[in-house]
Amino acid sequence: MFIENFSQVASPLRRLTREDVDWDWDQKCEEAFQKLRRIVGEEITLKKLDYDKGSGKIKLAVDSSYIAAGEVLTQEDKEGKDRPVLYESITFSKLESKYSQPKLELCGVARILKKLQTILWGQHFELQVDAKALIEMINTPCLPNAPMTRWVAFIQLFSFDLVHKPGKTFTMPDGLSRRPKNSEEEDEDAPEFDEEEDWIKPHPGFGAKNVN
Template identity: 80%
Template structure:
């Protein structure tokens, strides 16, 4: 999320994080906190899904790294702007990060669809991913082993259009799947 003049607005708060500063909450800190909370609250207002005919397109954006997976469920508003419905970040077991990247991407799609089954079952949506190998796997499946066969069978129960998004423009789910620097 981009916040105009963030460093200026947050300066009283970020100053408190320095080791050479005595931590003291004052009026400037309170004002900065309230101002930032209002800005963030406006930007991250989640909406409920509207399933009515003619309502905006439902979009599910999924990205994974070897650390975690990030998910954003959105719906277009009247001006075709994507409004967030749900954000999710999923961590992996000790074994799962050892999967190959294509296998990991497929696994997380199946896992997220299971988690969101009650929301997405029977509804057509757009599945957005940044991994071209995942698109190839779903569109022309080669089923080399039992887990992948099960995952593909489950994924194919849903009605969706698969859309590739460029990694650098795929920020919403990507930020949820990365370790902060």
């Protein structure tokens, strides 16, 4: 479990564990305890996606490395805070790991949307990426090969606002994209994503452009 600024928040409580300090549960200790309890109980716990009208904005952050595509799905609460819904990491095959970085980034977004299509289909959301080239590929595609063109066609079936995020603020999806593969995921002969199945045509609305 990761708690941002944990050392600073928990400092009054950690002080009580020292042998040279008398036990004194003061106001600072109580405030630290209540803050940690709130973070663990509300801010870290995964929430269900709320599809009701007027519910908070859905945000999907995606990043890719040569290892995997990582994503963080969140939804704004009534106070405007992003609450985590899902964390995901999809490893690339050895063939995919050799893609150029722009092609890898595009493949990562397509893979993530394929994985999340049952919960994002028909919903408007904010798609966050840190690669500016990816924004251009999706918005004004002029791509060098057929697989990338098909990936963009699939991505454009979803309704989203495409937003660029600086890499230094993209630590969570970046970290998930670098998750080491386990032994079961090492498959030298794994097919490329585009070769697995005819995964575009079965989707209702194929060919409709609804990127904002």
